[in-house]
Amino acid sequence: MTQAIELGKGLYWIGVKDPTLQVFDDLFPTQFGTTYNSYVVKGATGCAIIDTVKRKRFDEFLEKLRSVQDPAEVTHIVVNHSEPDHSGSLALLLKHCPKATVVSSQAARTFLGNQIHTPFAAQVVKDGDTVDLGGRTLKFLAAPFLHWPDTMFTLLEEDRVLFSCDAFGAHFSADSIFADELPDFSGEARFYFDCIMRPFKERITQAVAKVEGMELTLLCPSHGPIYRKETAEPILNYKKWAAPKAGGKKVTVFYLSPHGNTETMAEAVVRGASDAGVQVTLCHINHASISDIRDLMEESDALIFGTPTINRDIPKPMWDVLAYLSTVTLKGTIGGAFGSYGWSGEACKMVEERLKGIGFKLPAPFVRTPFLPKPEVIAECEALGRTVAEEVLKK
Ligand SMILES: Cc1cc2nc3c(=O)[nH]c(=O)nc-3n(C[C@H](O)[C@H](O)[C@H](O)COP(=O)(O)O)c2cc1C
Numbered sequence: 188m189t190q191a192i193e194l195g196k197g198l199y200w201i202g203v204k205d206p207t208l209q210v211f212d213d214l215f216p217t218q219f220g221t222t223y224n225s226y227v228v229k230g231a232t233g234c235a236i237i238d239t240v241k242r243k244r245f246d247e248f249l250e251k252l253r254s255v256q257d258p259a260e261v262t263h264i265v266v267n268h269s270e271p272d273h274s275g276s277l278a279l280l281l282k283h284c285p286k287a288t289v290v291s292s293q294a295a296r297t298f299l300g301n302q303i304h305t306p307f308a309a310q311v312v313k314d315g316d317t318v319d320l321g322g323r324t325l326k327f328l329a330a331p332f333l334h335w336p337d338t339m340f341t342l343l344e345e346d347r348v349l350f351s352c353d354a355f356g357a358h359f360s361a362d363s364i365f366a367d368e369l370p371d372f373s374g375e376a377r378f379y380f381d382c383i384m385r386p387f388k389e390r391i392t393q394a395v396a397k398v399e400g401m402e403l404t405l406l407c408p409s410h411g412p413i414y415r416k417e418t419a420e421p422i423l424n425y426k427k428w429a430a431p432k433a434g435g436k437k438v439t440v441f442y443l444s445p446h447g448n449t450e451t452m453a454e455a456v457v458r459g460a461s462d463a464g465v466q467v468t469l470c471h472i473n474h475a476s477i478s479d480i481r482d483l484m485e486e487s488d489a490l491i492f493g494t495p496t497i498n499r500d501i502p503k504p505m506w507d508v509l510a511y512l513s514t515v516t517l518k519g520t521i522g523g524a525f526g527s528y529g530w531s532g533e534a535c536k537m538v539e540e541r542l543k544g545i546g547f548k549l550p551a552p553f554v555r556t557p558f559l560p561k562p563e564v565i566a567e568c569e570a571l572g573r574t575v576a577e578e579v580l581k582k
Pocket residue numbers: 443444445446447448449450494495496497498499500527528529530531532533557558559
């Protein structure tokens with residue numbers, strides 16, 4: 188399909204579909220492929236393109252653009268976000284659009300400078316700035332960290348159309364580009380949020396507040412279906428998914444323990460923390476889903492990790508859990524580590540380094556012991572739990 192799709196008067200989708208994509212960004216599985224959405228907005232005196240597509244798909248993109256607009260007369264190319272799946276075609280596009288000014292946030296301008304090493308006309312905009320296309324106004328709304336520092340939304344004011352960049356998107360490619368013509372893809376929208384947006388919940392809450400209640404006629408994300416009906420629903424979903432969970436102070440102890448020694452230590456850590464007056468969850472990582480583990484990470488004021496040393500390392504299932512720390516919005520960054528070992532005992536130190544490396548504060552040194560913990564080690568584990576809990580209660 189090489190034709191643009193009309194969304195309204197002087198408003199077109201010129202994106203491309205990538206239905207066979209199986210892993211997005213080499214990171215996230217995409218069972219239904221994805222789309223790279225790009226849009227054309229025509230006014231009486233100007234014409235803007237909102238975002239581009241992956242560089243590999245430039246030819247198809249250009250053909251669609253040409254079907255509705257002479258590239259030589261494009262006046263603005265808005266870069267809502269400079270990730271290459273949206274800006275990858277920019278350098279090629281600029282060769283066809285000699286009159287175009289690239290409009291972006293300052294951060295995106297800096298990032299583009301590191302992606303395109305030839306000069307181009309640029310206009311840096313701030314939150315609330317506008318560009319007049321002649322009877323049609325593009326208003327830019329800063330949305331930093333949804334999901335890069337450079338992100339902004341573009342609102343076509345008169346038409347109440349929001350080009351929301353990656354926010355409210357989904358990796359979902361189908362025959363239709365319209366949400367109201369497709370089977371339920373809510374699971375994909377939630378998965379997309381979990382993969383891309385979840386580490387930035389506070390920023391999402393701030394950005395959603397800027398667009399909630401706008402009564403949009405179209406909600407146009409940069410991946411997946413476009414919303415023509417019930418445009419408030421994806422926005423309210425983001426508000427709900429990003430909302431902080433209520434509750435008292437909570438500590439979670441994640442552990443694994445092939446032979447039971449680290450488990451005995453974990454139970455002692457839990458006792459110590461509970462005695463200090465916080466709610467404690469003990470989570471055997473192999474008995475919980477990744478989703479449950481990520482929820483616990485976000486609900487907890489402190490996280491303590493218990494792991495044996497296996498082959499001079501942290502065992503892989505625990506490394507995986509430690510890796511998930513950077514994929515969530517952490518409530519607290521107080522931590523601790525403990526574990527049993529046999530003869531070399533490297534794992535606890537590695538956990539400590541991982542936690543410190545991502546900004547955790549460890550109020551007590553790690554507790555490790557060879558094989559079966561003695562009563563004095565059990566007491567040390569109780570003290571570890573208590574110290575971490577007391578640190579939480581100070582906040
Ligand atoms: C496959 C395997 C590899 C191990 N490799 C190491 C090692 O490299 N260094 C070490 O100190 N202990 C090693 N151990 C010993 C365990 O760390 C030790 O048995 C510990 O008490 C296990 O804790 P758990 O009872 O909580 O499972 C290994 C144990 C297993 C089963």
